[in-house]
Amino acid sequence: MKKLILAAAVLAMTAGSSFAADMAVKALKAPPPAPFDPWDVAFGSALMNDYIFRGVTQSNHKPSVAAYFEPRYNVTKDLQLYVGVSGESISFANRAAAEIDVYGGIRPTFGAFALDIGVWGYLYPGGTCQFGTPTDFAGKSQGTECATNFLLNGNTMKKDVSFFEVYGKGNYTVNDNWQFGVTEFYTPSFLNSGAWGNYTSVTGKFTAPPTIFGTSGVGMYVSGEFGRQWFGTTDSFYGTPAFPNGIHYADYDTWNIGIGFTYKVFTLDLRYSDSDLSKGNCSVFTGAFNAQVGTTTVTGNNPLGTSSNWCGAAGIVKLSADLTAMTNLK
Numbered sequence: 001m002k003k004l005i006l007a008a009a010v011l012a013m014t015a016g017s018s019f020a021a022d023m024a025v026k027a028l029k030a031p032p033p034a035p036f037d038p039w040d041v042a043f044g045s046a047l048m049n050d051y052i053f054r055g056v057t058q059s060n061h062k063p064s065v066a067a068y069f070e071p072r073y074n075v076t077k078d079l080q081l082y083v084g085v086s087g088e089s090i091s092f093a094n095r096a097a098a099e100i101d102v103y104g105g106i107r108p109t110f111g112a113f114a115l116d117i118g119v120w121g122y123l124y125p126g127g128t129c130q131f132g133t134p135t136d137f138a139g140k141s142q143g144t145e146c147a148t149n150f151l152l153n154g155n156t157m158k159k160d161v162s163f164f165e166v167y168g169k170g171n172y173t174v175n176d177n178w179q180f181g182v183t184e185f186y187t188p189s190f191l192n193s194g195a196w197g198n199y200t201s202v203t204g205k206f207t208a209p210p211t212i213f214g215t216s217g218v219g220m221y222v223s224g225e226f227g228r229q230w231f232g233t234t235d236s237f238y239g240t241p242a243f244p245n246g247i248h249y250a251d252y253d254t255w256n257i258g259i260g261f262t263y264k265v266f267t268l269d270l271r272y273s274d275s276d277l278s279k280g281n282c283s284v285f286t287g288a289f290n291a292q293v294g295t296t297t298v299t300g301n302n303p304l305g306t307s308s309n310w311c312g313a314a315g316i317v318k319l320s321a322d323l324t325a326m327t328n329l330k
Contacts, residue, residue, distance in 0.1 A: 037326070042070040042084075044265075046320035051088055054199060054229055055254030055275030056286060057310045058099065060091035066320075068101075080107040082118075090124075093157040093287040097126030105167075116169040120185075122162060129159040130287070131237070137244035138236035154304045157287040158237060161191040171203075179205045183227070194235030195249055201227030217263055224257035242300030250281035250301075258316070265323050271316040279307035286310045 044067070050057055051064035058064070068086035075081060083104035090099045105118020131142050132150030145159070164187060171181040181203040190197030205223040212220060231249035239246050258271030277285065280296035288308035296307040323329070 038074045040072045040074065041325040042068075042072060042322065043324075044068055044320060044322035046318055048316060048318040050314055050316050051090065052256075052273045052314055052316055054227060055252070055256075055273055055277070055311060056282070057314065058088065058090045058092070060288075060290070060310070061314065062091060064089045078109040081105075082107065092124065092127070092161070093151065093155060093289045094124075094127035094130055094159060094161065096124035096161070099124055112173045114171045114173070116171075117167070119164060119166050121164040124161050127157075127159045127161065130155070130157045130289075132156070136236045137239040137241055139244075140236055142237070151287075151289050153283075153289070153291045153293050153306050155283065155287040155289065155291055155306060156238060158192055161193075163187050163189055163192050165197075165199075177207050177209065179207075190231060190249075193238060193249075194233070194246060196232035198230045199227055201225050219262040221260045221262070222258070223260065224255070226253070226255045228253050240300060240303050242303065247284065247301045249285050250277060252277040252281070252311075256316075265321050265328060267318075267320045267322065269316070269318040269320070271318070272313070273316060274313040275311050277311040279309060279312070280305065282311035283308040 046066045047063070048066070049063050050061050051059040051066070066086065066088040068084060070082055070084035072080055072082045081104075084102075086101045086103075088099045088101075090096060100123040101120060102123065103118060103120040105116060107114065107116045109115075128149050129142065129146040130149050130151050131146035132154070133142070134144070134147045135141050150156075165185045166187075167183065167185045169181060169183045171179060173179050183199070183201045183203065185197075185199040187197045189195065203223070203225045205221055208220040208222075210219060228251065230251045233248045234246040236245050252275050254273070254275040256271050256273040258269055260267055260269040262268075278296070280299065280302050282288070283291040283296075283306040284302050286308055288306075288310050291306040291308040294305045296302070296305050298305040
């Protein structure tokens with residue numbers, strides 16, 4: 001009888017241990033993964049003291065505001081499709097109301113190497129023709145609007161300067177601190193001038209370790225870019241007596257370097273930008289409404305010797321906020 005009771009006790013303990021073991025395994029079992037949501041939206045805004053685009057001010061060295069909205073679809077964790085719209089306040093010679101950008105593309109990632117390929121459209125609504133004579137130097141009619149709207153310094157600009165570019169970007173992340181990249185943009189008609197444009201640049205960025213400011217949550221980076229812009233020949237609207245069928249905009253180099261500070265969704269970027277465009281070539285390229293007459297060498301492209309500071313050295317202070325729905329609006 002004692003042996004029977006002892007056997008029953010051992011069996012009960014064994015069964016209890018097995019049950020406890022099963023309970024422990026079930027308690028440690030990982031929950032099912034959350035369903036993959038491929039959709040996301042990025043959006044943000046910025047305020048800057050000067051809107052500089054490839055070394056050239058778009059706002060007459062005056063403050064500018066910007067905003068963007070970019071829906072994204074993640075096909076996989078390494079492949080993203082996107083479209084977007086953005087806007088910036090500008091100050092052009094044709095008095096366009098603003099710059100509105102519409103763009104879209106694809107962003108594949110291969111380990112540390114990321115690509116961005118797409119099309120970017122630059123729209124400038126509300127412009128007026130600035131020319132000064134009923135016909136251009138090739139004898140083509142420019143209409144009554146062009147004849148009645150002209151700049152006293154002789155510079156010109158079309159009513160509609162909207163255009164598009166195709167682009168490709170590559171970025172290589174070395175580690176948590178270093179990134180390097182290349183960019184390539186091409187358009188068959190830069191600013192609707194008839195002159196093709198090609199822009200190529202190299203970029204670099206150093207992100208400081210997150211502990212540099214302790215536990216404050218403030219981050220810091222240093223970044224820079226060196227690029228070159230090439231051009232073809234414009235159509236006859238921008239012709240001169242020496243080149244009635246069009247002029248060749250001067251190719252130029254541009255560069256910028258700056259330091260940025262980040263906190264949560266905010267970024268404060270302090271940057272120096274410059275180019276090697278002369279003031280005379282800058283006036284020809286931009287058609288600046290405030291270019292000065294007779295202050296530089298007279299050339300076939302610049303018969304009045306106008307000069308502009310729209311392409312020279314500039315300091316940029318930019319405060320921006322950037323958010324994504326998946327990260328910031330959960």
